[in-house]
Amino acid sequence: MAKSDVKLIGAWPSPFVLRARIALNVKSVEYEFLQETLGSKSELLLKSNPVHKKIPVLLHHDKPICESLIIVEYIDEVWASGPSILPSDPYERAIARFWASYVDEKWFPAMKSIAVAQDDEARKAAVVQVAEGLALLEEAFQKISKGKSFFGGDHIGYLDIAFGGFLGWLRVTEGTGGIKLLNETKTPGLLKWADDFAAHPAVKDVLPDIGKLAEFSKVIVAKMRAAAAAPAK
């Protein structure tokens, strides 16, 4: 398949874009990465995702697919001959989708709360929430991985990709806050998983540099905090 048949509109810091990139890498799909500039949205993005105007957008033969996890499933289905991203058993697929949904709807919003917390007390409460979420994910990891390196077993799968997309931000949050969210006592499985995931061939070249991400996060967090502190209309 020609490289130009597959394009991904995205940006290097985005955990959602990262999911799509990892999925494409797992399938060894060649693609053109169209990097958006922070603060402006390209014509192509606005045309390809008029509803949300957000990245990532996968363009396959110029047809747009939006929403990161929908993109990951699409990639799994189209390049079916490559390594499977979702497990084959319907119940295992349901478990993977359930936890991916949990990460997006509960865990990541709690992570964002740490960043926008207006005071120490709020920050501490947010950290507790995130830690509780990680405890649940640790338990899930122990059950699902069955002693292997990844949620997907020997290979990275849907839940590795869904959760792993946030690894960079997790590291930055740890660094900025001087906290160890993944640790030997509470999350030994996830602690090792994080290293294995980051080192995986499909991941290591697209995982953002933590230093660069930390710098970038200062800009983003400042914006988020300003928006959160703005008085309601």
Place this chain on the structure above:
Amino acid sequence: MAEVKLFRTWSSPFALRIVWALKFKDVPYDTIFEDLANKSPSLLQYNPVHKKVPVLVHNGKSVSESFVILEYIEETWKHNPFLSEDPYDRATARFWAKFGDEKVLPSILEAFMSEGKEQEEGIVKAKENLKYLEEELKGKKFFGGERIGFADIALGWLADYEGVFQEVTSIKLIAEDEFPLLSEWKRTFADAPIIKENWPPRDKLVTKFQGYREANLLKKLGT
């Protein structure tokens, strides 16, 4: 004992999706009605993370989150599929289902739960979201094309609950002139046998949502 159990409430639009899906696939199941103010130990055991309905239990194994359940049903009982085989069409259906829950539903609820200027602004927002659905229906009978599909099941609550909101607030969100395709879709979808037979009782729904609205307005007064 049926091998399939569905934990639900009589009024939850999310649980209704699962009722429709199971009936489309002709899957026999037992219903366990939950009182969310007094959750059963079984529910807490089967959905410890969210403690919510719907929960599907199949051969003792539980699946939670309505879209996750729908995909599970689709993959386990393969006849009468509600997702196309084509990956692009599947992605499109999933997109609109997600849009329904993340944008359409909250914006309609917000308009429903407010009054005055806040409600006016809420209605504008809700209609912006509905416009996207109207666009998507161009040239199609259902979101799924000729037949009811995944996105129809996901958005189907709109076909009845919009009427509930109208009865409570006297506001018609989906007017014929503004949303001709969506209006037609509502009628056709609501008229499909499986759908028609399973709407929760309208008067009970109106009373319940009236209660939600009043409680919410009171809460707002207090802040």
